[in-house]
Structures are given as structure tokens and as C-alpha cells.
Amino acid sequence: MAQATLPPEVLDDAKARRYNADAAGLGRLRAGAFVAPALALISLFLVFPALWVLYLGLSNYRLTGAAAAAPQSVGFDNFVKALTDPEFWSSTWLTFEFVLGSAVIGQVVLGFLIAWIMRDRTGPIKRIVEGLVILAWILPSAVVSFLWVALLDRDGGTLNTLLHLQDFAPLLDHPMLSIIVFNIWRGAAFSMMLYGAALGNVPPSHLESARLAGASGWQQLRDVVFPHIRGHVLTNLLLISLWTFNDFTPFLLTAGGPDGKTEVLSVHVYQVALQGGELGYGAAVSTVILLINLVVAVFYLRLLRSKK
Amino acid sequence: MSAIELRGLTKVYPGGVKALDSLDLVIPDGEFFALLGPSGCGKTTLLRTIAGLETATGGAVVIGDRDVTGVQPGARDIAMVFQDYALFPHMNVTDNIAYPLRIKKVARATRQQKAAEVGARLGLEQLMERRPGQLSGGQQQRVALARVMATQAQAFLFDEPLSNLDARLRLEARTFLKKLQHELGVTTVFVTHDQAEALAMADRMAVMESGHIRQIGTPAEVFQRPANTFVAGFIGSTPMNLLDGVVRGDTVDVADCKVAVPESAEGLLRDGEKIVYGVRPEYNVYSAESADGSLGGTVSIVENLGATYLVTLDVNGVPVQAIVPEGREPELGDEGFAVPRRDRALIYRDGELVSA
Amino acid sequence: MTRFVLRRIGFYVLIAVLLAFFAVPLLWLASAPFTSDPTYQVRMPDFTSENFRALFDNPYALGSLWNSVLLAAGTAALVVVFATLAAYALSRVRLPGRDALLYTLLLLSSIITGTAAMVPLFQLAVELQLIDSQLGLILILTGGLLPAAIFMMKDFMDSTPKSYEESARVFGATPLQIVRHVVVPLVRPGLATIAVWAVANVWGNFLMPYLLLSDVEKQPAAVIMYTLYTEGGQANIQLLGTFGLLYSVPVVLMYLFVSKKYGFRFHGGIKR
Numbered sequence: 001m002a003q004a005t006l007p008p009e010v011l012d013d014a015k016a017r018r019y020n021a022d023a024a025g026l027g028r029l030r031a032g033a034f035v036a037p038a039l040a041l042i043s044l045f046l047v048f049p050a051l052w053v054l055y056l057g058l059s060n061y062r063l064t065g066a067a068a069a070a071p072q073s074v075g076f077d078n079f080v081k082a083l084t085d086p087e088f089w090s091s092t093w094l095t096f097e098f099v100l101g102s103a104v105i106g107q108v109v110l111g112f113l114i115a116w117i118m119r120d121r122t123g124p125i126k127r128i129v130e131g132l133v134i135l136a137w138i139l140p141s142a143v144v145s146f147l148w149v150a151l152l153d154r155d156g157g158t159l160n161t162l163l164h165l166q167d168f169a170p171l172l173d174h175p176m177l178s179i180i181v182f183n184i185w186r187g188a189a190f191s192m193m194l195y196g197a198a199l200g201n202v203p204p205s206h207l208e209s210a211r212l213a214g215a216s217g218w219q220q221l222r223d224v225v226f227p228h229i230r231g232h233v234l235t236n237l238l239l240i241s242l243w244t245f246n247d248f249t250p251f252l253l254t255a256g257g258p259d260g261k262t263e264v265l266s267v268h269v270y271q272v273a274l275q276g277g278e279l280g281y282g283a284a285v286s287t288v289i290l291l292i293n294l295v296v297a298v299f300y301l302r303l304l305r306s307k308k
Numbered sequence: 309m310s311a312i313e314l315r316g317l318t319k320v321y322p323g324g325v326k327a328l329d330s331l332d333l334v335i336p337d338g339e340f341f342a343l344l345g346p347s348g349c350g351k352t353t354l355l356r357t358i359a360g361l362e363t364a365t366g367g368a369v370v371i372g373d374r375d376v377t378g379v380q381p382g383a384r385d386i387a388m389v390f391q392d393y394a395l396f397p398h399m400n401v402t403d404n405i406a407y408p409l410r411i412k413k414v415a416r417a418t419r420q421q422k423a424a425e426v427g428a429r430l431g432l433e434q435l436m437e438r439r440p441g442q443l444s445g446g447q448q449q450r451v452a453l454a455r456v457m458a459t460q461a462q463a464f465l466f467d468e469p470l471s472n473l474d475a476r477l478r479l480e481a482r483t484f485l486k487k488l489q490h491e492l493g494v495t496t497v498f499v500t501h502d503q504a505e506a507l508a509m510a511d512r513m514a515v516m517e518s519g520h521i522r523q524i525g526t527p528a529e530v531f532q533r534p535a536n537t538f539v540a541g542f543i544g545s546t547p548m549n550l551l552d553g554v555v556r557g558d559t560v561d562v563a564d565c566k567v568a569v570p571e572s573a574e575g576l577l578r579d580g581e582k583i584v585y586g587v588r589p590e591y592n593v594y595s596a597e598s599a600d601g602s603l604g605g606t607v608s609i610v611e612n613l614g615a616t617y618l619v620t621l622d623v624n625g626v627p628v629q630a631i632v633p634e635g636r637e638p639e640l641g642d643e644g645f646a647v648p649r650r651d652r653a654l655i656y657r658d659g660e661l662v663s664a
Numbered sequence: 665m666t667r668f669v670l671r672r673i674g675f676y677v678l679i680a681v682l683l684a685f686f687a688v689p690l691l692w693l694a695s696a697p698f699t700s701d702p703t704y705q706v707r708m709p710d711f712t713s714e715n716f717r718a719l720f721d722n723p724y725a726l727g728s729l730w731n732s733v734l735l736a737a738g739t740a741a742l743v744v745v746f747a748t749l750a751a752y753a754l755s756r757v758r759l760p761g762r763d764a765l766l767y768t769l770l771l772l773s774s775i776i777t778g779t780a781a782m783v784p785l786f787q788l789a790v791e792l793q794l795i796d797s798q799l800g801l802i803l804i805l806t807g808g809l810l811p812a813a814i815f816m817m818k819d820f821m822d823s824t825p826k827s828y829e830e831s832a833r834v835f836g837a838t839p840l841q842i843v844r845h846v847v848v849p850l851v852r853p854g855l856a857t858i859a860v861w862a863v864a865n866v867w868g869n870f871l872m873p874y875l876l877l878s879d880v881e882k883q884p885a886a887v888i889m890y891t892l893y894t895e896g897g898q899a900n901i902q903l904l905g906t907f908g909l910l911y912s913v914p915v916v917l918m919y920l921f922v923s924k925k926y927g928f929r930f931h932g933g934i935k936r
Contacts (some may be wrong), residue, residue, distance in 0.1 A: 021363045022757045023826040024842040025833055031753035037751035038810050041742075042772070045807025049784035050776045056784060080681045115681065117675070125679060132686040138919050142889035143693070149893060151689045156704040158692060163406065185689065237677040246777040248871045252890060266779040273783045274875065282783045293775035301770060361830050382836030394831035398849040407845075408835040459835065 016031070017293075050290065051267060056283030078284035087260070088285065095245065097176060098183070098264050103244040104237060106184035111191020116221075116259040119199045130192070137189030145252035146180050175262045179250045191236055198232035199225065231303075238300040242293060265289055310372030310385075310462040311337045312358065312495060319353055327353040329519040330367065335497060335512075340489045342510035343499045346369035346542070349516040351499045355465050358497065359388050372462055382411075383394050387456035388465040392472065393448050395440035401427065401451050402436045408459040426454045436586040445473050449481060453488065464489075466498035470505060482508055502541050505529060515539045532652065533572070537584060537659045542617065546589045546618055549628050550656070554628035559601070560655075563626035568601045570653035575660045577655065584656040591652035595645050596617060603628050604646040605636045621646060666878070693912065696905030703901060717904040724880055728888035729910060731798070732867055735884050738802040740862040743813050744855055746806070751817035752847060756826070766815070773811035778871045789876050794880045805866055813858050820854035821847075860922050867915055885911040 026034070060074045082088045114133060118126050134202065151158050154169035170178045202225055210224045226233075248266045250256075256263035257273055263271065265285065273282020312335040319328040335341045356362045358369055360381035368377045376384045387408070395404050402423045403410075409419035427436055430450045440448055449469065456464055469485065470478045485496045486509045488554040489496050500506050506513045507527040515523045515530060515538075523535040534540035540548045553562040555577045558569050562585050569577060577583065598604055605623035619639040621644050622629045630646040638644050655662040696702040697716070698709035719725050754762055769827060778785075794800025828850060832842045848855075870886040877883050880891075889911060894901050 021361075022835045023361075023829040024756060024839045024847070025382075026757055026839045028757060028759060029755035030677065030839060031759055034749040036760070038814060039745065041803060041807040042769070043812050045785070045788075045804045046772055046776050046781070046811070049781040049788060052784040052788065053781065056787070072720070091892075094812035117678065129679065129682060129686070132683065134919070135690065135916070136686055138864070138915050139912050140886055140889070140915065142870050142886040143870075143912050144689070146889065146893050146908060147689045147692055149685040150692050152703040153704040158688060158706045161705050177738070179903070180784075185685065198865060217695055242774060246779040248779055252870065255894075258852070269779065269782060274786060279783055279787065286780050286783050289777075290775060293777065293780060294731070297774040300774070301767070359834055360832070379832075380836075381834045382838075384834075387835065388831065388834045390827040390831055392825060392827055394825070394827040396828060396846060396849070398852075407832070411832075411836045411841065529721075 019196055024241070053283045053286045053290065056280055060280050074280065078280050079287075081281060082284045082288070087263075088268070090260070091263050091265050094176065094262065095264040095266075098250070099241055099244045101180040102183035103187065103240040106180065107187045107191045107240055108233075108236060110184055110188045112195045114188065114192045115195035115199055118196070133189045134268075136185055136188060137187065141186075141249045141252060144186060145182075145249060148177040148178075148185075150252060152178060167181045172258055173257060175254050179253055181255075182253060183244060183247070186249070187240060190240060194230065194232055194236050202228045210213075234303055235300070238303070240294055242296050242300070245292065245296075246289070274306050310495060311335060312463055312497065313370040314354075314358070315358060315367065315368045315370070317349050317354070318365045319357055319362060320365045326519050328357065328364075331519075333514060333521065333524065334496060337413045337495055338493045338512045339495055340486065341343070341495075341497045342506035342513035343497060343516060344503060344506040344513050345501065346518035347501055348382055348422075348518075350519040351501075352467060354516070355388075355467055355497060355499045359386060359465050360447065362383050368610040371415075386465060387440070387459040387463075388458055389449075389452045389467065389469055389664075391468040393440075393452040395448055395451055395455075395479040397440050400437050400439055401432060401443075404440065404451055405458050406418065408455065409438055422458060423454075427451075427460050429457075432456045445616055446477050446481060449473065453485075457492070463495040463497070466496065466626060468499055468501070470500070470502075478505075485509060499612040503521075504545060506589050507543070515542060533654065533663070534586075535661050537586070537656050540586055540654070540656070544588055544590075546629060546631070548586050548588045551594065551626060551628065552583045555581045555583060563603060563604045563605075563623040563628070565599060565623060565646055567603065567653075568647075568650050570655060571651050572653075572664070573655040574664065583662070584659075585653065586656055587653040589618060589629040589631045591649040592628070593649065594630040594632045594636075594638075594644040596642070598645050599647055602647045604643070604645045607640055607642045607644050610640060612639055619644065687692075693905070696901070697909045701902070701906075702905050714830060715902050717907045718902050719910070719930070722903055722907075724883075724888055725903065725907050726886045727881060728883055731882060732884035732886070732911070733796060735802060735873070736863040736866040737811065738798075739740055739805045739866045740859045742802065742806040743809050743862040744859050747810055747813035747817045747858060748848070748851070748855060750810075750814050751821050752843065754814070755818050755821035756829075766818070769811040770815055773815070778808070778869075782871065782875055785872075786875050794876070796877055798877070798882055801873060801876050805869065805872060808872075809862055809865060813862065816861070817851075817854055817858055820851055820857075824850055856925075857922070860918055864915060864918060 019229055022031075057078050057187075058075060060077075097229050107172075114129065115128055136220045149171070152170045154167060154172070156162070159170070160166065160168055205226050206228075207220060210220045215223065219295065225278050246266060247264075250262055250264055251270065254262040256267040269289070272285065273279050276282075313331075314331050317328055317331045317333075318326070331354065338542050343354055345351045353362060360369075360370075360376065360379065367660070368375050370376070371384060371386065376412055377664060388628050395409065399407065402420060405423040405427055406414075406419040409422060411476055424433075424436065427433060430453060432447070434448055434456060435443060435447060443451065447474070447541065466485075470481055482505060487510075498509070499592040507530075510630055512524065512526050513530060515522045517538050523530055523539045525533075525535075530539065531543055534543055534548070537550055540550060544611075550564045553560040553567075555569070556566070557579060558574075559566045560569055560583070567585065592603075595602070603621065603623045605621040605628065607619055608622040608627070609618075609620040611618040611620075613631075617628050617632045617634065619632050619638060621630065623646075628646055632638070687884075695706050695709045698711045699707055700710055700712045700714060702715065742807045753759065754766065759765075759848075789795050789800060789804070792800065794804070824847075828846050829842050832846050837845065868886065870890065873884050874887050874890070875888065883891075885907070889904070889908060892904050892907065
């Protein structure tokens, strides 16, 4: 032992950090380099636009004309304009109807219903029903939108043919109802799968003991199933509300018409800012959308944390 | 092959938890050394600090005559078998064994040949093309061993090498591992929480508790003369009887009985002193008749251990255990007497062994 | 007994209604491509190949599918590479501010949607001269998908034992060797999941290419599909059927592949 006389020493920082303690010995420098490209893209194309939208909302920026060359700050004028504009409020109300009707009520109820009646089944019926529901969900939005245009067409649409109706044009006569039903059809799969997974986690012994105690189907649902899946219901509600709120697909069906009867906020922003060229005003509306998203997302993340 | 020496080794985790508290330890060249202790005692941290996977907060690790405290794990010239073996699931057995050589830039043909040699030595010839997922636990363990053998490192580190095997295989692997280590003669440190495993395999062992080494010694020393009540309670498949007593001349009052002062403590005790009297059930001789210096009581439990029985006597409210050979086990409720062997009984003062 | 029969009948009626609701809108896509002179109405197909010939003669249809492939493959490649590198570093190294960063990423990915950011993104693209640039669109799409991808990938990394890397490290492998030899092969299923997820997202995305690509030769299938049924007054029904079918088939195949190979892993945000 050449160094047997060395006294025990406390390592100074330099010695202790001479190499890296993570599993692969990557070290902070290289780890930083690994994260950098992703962060650069996210900053440029996600964070920066979000901040830029705040700035735009305070300016009179336009796509063309004098204000395009030299935009000026107009303070909160755009927000004042939006909040006093009846079109903004009608659009907000339509969005509320759309989210409430298609997501909060439609997809949740239909998704749960399918998951519940299919819960102990196997075989072709389950596979066909689930396959069709998922198919409606995975097909590209441009394709399914056209399929519904064809389905609901006034002259030769399949719906009119099947029901032997004439001159019934849902997209013109009941445009809001049409996009709500469409979105229920389109999005029920997510809720179905989430509730399917949740119901699979309800311990069968709990259901059996409730059945032994003589509980009816409804009582089993209320006393055994619901307490187990409460967290899933909330998760599901928040996620599909967020998605439906930001969904641009109604544009593909009705382009906001007729007469702005389906101009939900996502379509409204497009019409005002990119068709009408009022970027400043459009940005103010986008800011409102961002804020609503933020509230829902923070609520959702708090829920996730409390679960852990 | 090299010795391993630890000097004042300390590891404090960022949260302030002291996992290793100024440990000193010398493991001579070629020794099979066990680190034993309950979970959370720091034994795995110690092994990982020797490997360099944890950085020491203070002190030094010396392998051979080289201070490697600040050296990368890969440059310490050691090899390690992980608890889950860490065989790469996407490589077959040959590639797994040859991986250390691939890192050392050994030519492909040479390293395949070397892998085949080592594999053959451990009886893996038929399995060289398989993936780890297609191997049994015992086979996986042998591949992991072959992989460290291929490195020709100065020292081997095994983290709980047997814990992933089922009970029957574990005994077989124990024998195999001990034989292999003796043949190779490479300094080897292994971690275990199973005292029987440590006693069976190790040349010497260290018993650890909350970041401290409580005793270092050969298995026989640790078993027969535990240095403190912690080790006494931890070692042995049946725990040692540790009975409160008071010294009365050359006898000790234990559970209202009088037993003789053990040989190891003769002349070292003060009259009237409070001590703990320790005797392993194996060294407690049971008899149905009363004798001088015996612990007498009623038989409250009889447990079958196979060739022997573990008998628990209720001695005036204090449970005392003794091992009885088969065929001589008493009935429940019998009157029974246990006579501790004077050459094996021990005295603990303030938790530490009293001895010359 | 009658109660039981009634329940059975009720059950099958419910199933029939559900099947009709989900199947009827899809019928057109199954029949029209194979029917001569298709209209909006669903008719028994006579299995003509005429519609497919018309599709191949169309100057933009096949090109747009190719554009979709380019966009999807490019975005998926960038997302997989950058998300994997970032997720590995975030999973294994205690970078300062890591938890805050992850939380912010999760928040960003859910609040900054195409809808909320279309105005500034359009403007940014104008300023950076990325309008009508497929590469620009790929970068923008990548930026949007990365936060969620990093999150899913980090989940994957966190569930992979560290002992593989440590083992390689004790044998003397350098960090980059460890990533190449050990980490990437170990998380291959995760890489595939992220790639499929990214492709599915880009393939169906309408808003971003609609905003940022005005040159019809560069537009992907989503935009061309929309153009086919909205522009020129009359929808080109003959093309829409075959085109819609060709455009849909890859997603269905991908879904079948993923659910067969990996089982359907329920990631909260597998599709948005």
C-alpha cells in the first residue's frame, strides 16, 4: 500500500465533480446540448407566438395598408372593441353551446354508454361497435367533414334518402345542431376508451359484493362504479372540453355559416384576422382563447398532481 | 488482482441523508468479501461508491495502489454484476459477453472468440445465440458473470447476486459462485441482505447498520462472537436470546434464574451491574430435568425446523429459545430446562460485547 | 322472464341504433369510390375503376398525397430525434430548473393550440419568409408537437431501469456510446409510438397547411380534399370518393399496426 499513510480527507468540490454522477455520465453540459434543439424549436414556434399574440393584441396591426407597414400601439382598444362587439359575444355563446352540447354532454354520455354496455362483452359485436367508433375518430378531419356534408345534403344526401324526406337541409336549417351531432360522432371514441379503461379498473369483487347485497344496476353504478371512476370523469371532461373549444373542424363543415350561425371562436379568429385582415383585433380574441385554455389547463394539471 | 481500501469514506445525499459515515475498510487481494445489512443500511451505496456510480462526499477509495476517488467508473478497472443483471435485451448472449471488449476496441473476431471461451467455461455453449429474454434466471446470472469475467478486471462487485433467483436455485448458485470466485482468485465484494448467504459464501464480511460498519470478521467470528447486540440479533437463522440480567458474583440473575458468568466475560464484570446476557438457541442445551445454572420454564411453542426443533420456553414470563435435536422434542406445556454453554454465552454491556 | 326478454330486445335495439349512427356517415366512403357517376347518395357499387383513373389523371391529387407523406415523415423524424435527446437528458440528469421546465412544457402543449396561435404563427411565417415553404411548415409543426412528445418519451425513459446504462458505464463506455449502444435500442418501442403519433397528427392537420401553404403544388391532401368540395361551386364528387379513400387508408393501417404490435397504449394525448 503505497499511500497507506494518507489521512482521510474531505473532497473539495473540484475533485468531487471531476466526473458526472448520472447513469450514463452525460453531465450537465452535454445534457444541455441534448435539450437545446428541442427548446429552440419550442421557443421559436410555440412560446414566441404566444407572447407575440399579446403584443399584437395591443397594436393596430393589419395585413395590408398603412398599419401593416408601421403598426402602432393602441393600448387596450382591441380588447375593448372585442368585448363590446356583439359578434364576439355571439361567437362566444356559440362556442359555449358547441362545447357543452357536443363534448360535456354528448361525448361523455355516449362514450360512457358504449363503454358500459360493452364492459363484459367479447366477440364480434364489441369489435364492430368499437371499431366503427374509433374509425370515426382516426379518419382525417377533411374526409369526415366531407362525409357529413354528403350525408346531410339537401338534394341527394343519404339522410334524406333514408328518411324519405325532401328539401330537408340540416346544415342550413339547423347548422349548430348539425355540428354538435357531428362532433359527438367524431369524438365519442376518446371518452369510450377512457371509460373502458376506467371500468376495467373497478375491482370485480366490489361489484360482486354489491350484487350479493341485492343492489340494482343503477345502484351498482352509483355506489360502486362512480366513486372509482370519478377522477377519470373529471380528466375526460377537462381534456375534451379543451380540445373541442380549440377545434377548427366546424370550419370544414360550415365555414362559420350560414350567417355566422356556427362561427365558434376558432372560426371567428380565422375570419376576422386572416380573411378580414384585422390582425390586431384577431390577436385580442386569440388572447382571450389563450386565457381560457390556461384556466382549464391549470385546473387539469392541479388535478393530475393531487392524484399523485 | 488488487486489494480495495476505503479511508474515511463518506456519502451525504443532497437531501442531507448520511448514507455512509466515515467508513474505513481494507479488503485484501483475492478475498471474497460480503457487505451485509438490513435494507437502507448503506451497503448498496457503499458498493456503488466503490464502483464510482455514486460520487463520494469525503474520504478515498483505493484500488490496488491507485486512488480512484475522482476517477470515472469505466477507468477504475473493476466490473460489476447488477441485481437485475442488466443484460442488454437487444443483444444475444455472445454480444452481451463481448460488450466490454467492444468498448475496449478489441477486433470483432477476437472478442467473439473470447466470449465463446468464457461462455463455454460457464456452460453456456448452447445458449450463445439466444437473447436474455429467452433465458432462465440462473442462465441470465451466468451470462452476467461471464460478461464480468471477460473484462479481466482487478476486482468484481456483485449487487445482491442471488436475490433474483428462486429459493432452490439460490442454494445451487451459492455453491457455484463460491467455487468460481476461488478458482478465479479475483477480489470480489458482494452485497446481500441475507445473513445465511453472507455466512455461506464470504471469506470475510462487514455487517452494516445506518451508514456504519458494526462488525468486520470471518463468518465464524461474526456468528460466534457478535460484537454488539445489533449484529447478535441480525446474524443467525434463529435470533440470539438477549436477556436482561444483573451480575451477582460469578453468576448472573436472568428471568429469576441464576446462570453462570460466561468464560469470555470472566473477571470483567462488576457485582450488581446491569447487563444483557446473550446465548444462541443452538448453544442452549435443553433437558427435561433441572440442573445447576439452568433456565427453567414451561414449553410454550415447538417449531419444526427439519432435523431440529426450535423450542420456546416461558421462563417466568421471559421467552427463551433452544434448539433440540429431532426425536427429543418436548410436548407443549411440559416443564423444561435450558442450560447455556459457558464457552458460547456472551455478555453485552451498553449494547457492546464484553470481552478481553 | 318477460323482463329478461324485454331487456334483451332493448339491448339489441340500442346496439342497432349505435351501429347505424356510426356506420351510416361512413357508408359513402366505402361505396362511392367504386360506383360509376357517384352522387351524394349511397348506392350499391358496380365496382368500376373509372374513378381511380380520374384520380390518377388529376394533376394535384397524387402530388398532394406525396406532400402529406413529406410533411408527416419530416415532422416525425425531427420530433423523434429532438424529443428523444431532450427526454433522455431530462430523465437522467438533474438539470437546474428541470421540474419547472417540464411543468411549463406540459402547460404550453395544452394551451397554445393552432387556434390560439394561428394569427402570430401566420405573421411569423410571413416575417421569416416561411410562407409556402414545406420546410418552414415542418419546423412549425415540430415545435407544436415537441412538448407532448418530450413528455411521453420521458415517461418511457423513466420506466427504463438505469442499471443498463450504469452497467455499460462501468465497462468504460462513453456517454455517447451508451446512448447509441444501449438507450436507443432499449426505447425503440417508444420511438415508434412517438413517430406514429406525430405522423397521425400531421396527416390529419388541416389548419396549419391551409394557413401557410398557398401554392397548390405544395399543399397536402387535407387542403386539397377541402378544395375539392368547396371550390368551383360544384363539388368534384367523382374525385372526392377515391381521393378520400386513398387519403384515409394509411391512417387506418397505422392504427391497426400500432394496436396489434403494441396494444393500444392509452396516452392521454395520443391524438388532438
